[in-house]
Amino acid sequence: MTDAASAGARVGQERANRLAIEGGTPVRTTPLPWELPGAHWIGEEERELVDRVVRARSPFRFYGPDPQRMVDGLEREWCATFGHRHALGVSSGTAALTIALSALGVGPGDEVLVPGYLWVSCLSAVVRVGAIPRLVDIDDTFCIDPDDLRRKIGPHSRAVLCVHMSGAPGRIAEIAQICRAHGLGLVEDCAQAAGARQGGRAVGRFGDIGIFSFQLNKNMTSGDGGLIVAEDEALFRRIVALHDLGYPRNDAGRLDASDEACQLWGMGARMSELAGAMALAQMRKLPRITEAMRSAKWRIREQVGDLPGLSFRHIPDPAGDTGPFLLMLLPDGATAQRFIAALRAEGIAGPPGSLTCITMQEWGMHWYSNIPSLVHRRSNSRDGFPWSHPANAFAAGYDYSAGALPRCDEFRARGALLAIGSTLTAADEDDIVTAFRKVARVVLR
Numbered sequence: 001m002t003d004a005a006s007a008g009a010r011v012g013q014e015r016a017n018r019l020a021i022e023g024g025t026p027v028r029t030t031p032l033p034w035e036l037p038g039a040h041w042i043g044e045e046e047r048e049l050v051d052r053v054v055r056a057r058s059p060f061r062f063y064g065p066d067p068q069r070m071v072d073g074l075e076r077e078w079c080a081t082f083g084h085r086h087a088l089g090v091s092s093g094t095a096a097l098t099i100a101l102s103a104l105g106v107g108p109g110d111e112v113l114v115p116g117y118l119w120v121s122c123l124s125a126v127v128r129v130g131a132i133p134r135l136v137d138i139d140d141t142f143c144i145d146p147d148d149l150r151r152k153i154g155p156h157s158r159a160v161l162c163v164h165m166s167g168a169p170g171r172i173a174e175i176a177q178i179c180r181a182h183g184l185g186l187v188e189d190c191a192q193a194a195g196a197r198q199g200g201r202a203v204g205r206f207g208d209i210g211i212f213s214f215q216l217n218k219n220m221t222s223g224d225g226g227l228i229v230a231e232d233e234a235l236f237r238r239i240v241a242l243h244d245l246g247y248p249r250n251d252a253g254r255l256d257a258s259d260e261a262c263q264l265w266g267m268g269a270r271m272s273e274l275a276g277a278m279a280l281a282q283m284r285k286l287p288r289i290t291e292a293m294r295s296a297k298w299r300i301r302e303q304v305g306d307l308p309g310l311s312f313r314h315i316p317d318p319a320g321d322t323g324p325f326l327l328m329l330l331p332d333g334a335t336a337q338r339f340i341a342a343l344r345a346e347g348i349a350g351p352p353g354s355l356t357c358i359t360m361q362e363w364g365m366h367w368y369s370n371i372p373s374l375v376h377r378r379s380n381s382r383d384g385f386p387w388s389h390p391a392n393a394f395a396a397g398y399d400y401s402a403g404a405l406p407r408c409d410e411f412r413a414r415g416a417l418l419a420i421g422s423t424l425t426a427a428d429e430d431d432i433v434t435a436f437r438k439v440a441r442v443v444l445r
């Protein structure tokens, strides 16, 4: 090699080693797939089932010219796959949460224990039924900390809303045990964890009621939609009445007011047959979608597991993880910012508008302190309900602003998140690992 050629090679090597954020060559330039797990899998199967509904001109589940029983099919297959006794298709995860709390009879005078890492819907459900949210801190699983839960249970506690965040449950068996010991209802929010298990048991089977969401960002999608699961017969009857117009229906699909225990006020949250058809086709793909994310995530996690200063969320049962997110912790907030900025510059990013590689501070209304309507106790009505309700006076001193939950605040400050696409290729995985190692050499020294 001539001197000039070897000098050229050296310059090329230096440029590849230099971080892209400092002017070096990025590891990749094409965006990673958008983190919408089920959406990438929509195909002929969805079209075929939706087509059947359209051709039958029967988009309503309870009656019509020729109902195709798509929502029925979804509920039946869901129960058979995951071992639930009852399942009900609904219009969204948010509606499902409100229905679940109403089914348990939660209202003014009650508080519901919720983690500080959650989704805004969890809080809106509590507030809309007239109850008070009581914040509980998280542990290394990024889910409810059982010890803080024990500390926070008080005379007004009625139920726990346990949220299986970012694809997997935390210490759910222990939490279920605490609920039983204290006579508290347990609702599992499985919106981010469809298909997840722990010790072989499907999420939604640890508590009284489980809810799922089929919105676009979830493990499977019907655009919008959701599901409620329950074991108890009478409780499920209430759920069915509440999701509809407040009454159960007879075999002809007409409202049946004959049962006094089920003369209630409905949410208007039925699932349409179109959503049911989409969801049925998607649920048949759910094992493949979650297997793709789980295996990619754990392969990546293994290959960067030795990097000093980088640690990961604890997942009690990795086999039951669904894998949509790799949650990371860096030594401090400044390092987390630098680490993520450098990764993005290396091309570890999705298409514009996606949230593929971000610091936890950018994770919006997943953190209690980022939710203005909670921090400022907003109301939908002029009288300030439910905060102003006399039965809720016990909660006057509750604090919802940053500082209320130390572990949440810490993880929000020094945490980071990589969304794991359900269609990552081996080359994508290699690029992610290469970029992590390259950035770590400089940023995590």
Ligand SMILES: *Cc1c(COP(=O)(O)O)cnc(C)c1O
Residues within 6 Å of the ligand: 091, 092, 093, 094, 095, 118, 119, 121, 122, 163, 189, 191, 192, 213, 214, 215, 224, 225, 226
């Ligand atoms: C998405 C989500 C919901 C709400 O579901 P929608 O179908 O969007 O109403 C509730 N809880 C959690 C944890 C979620 O991630």
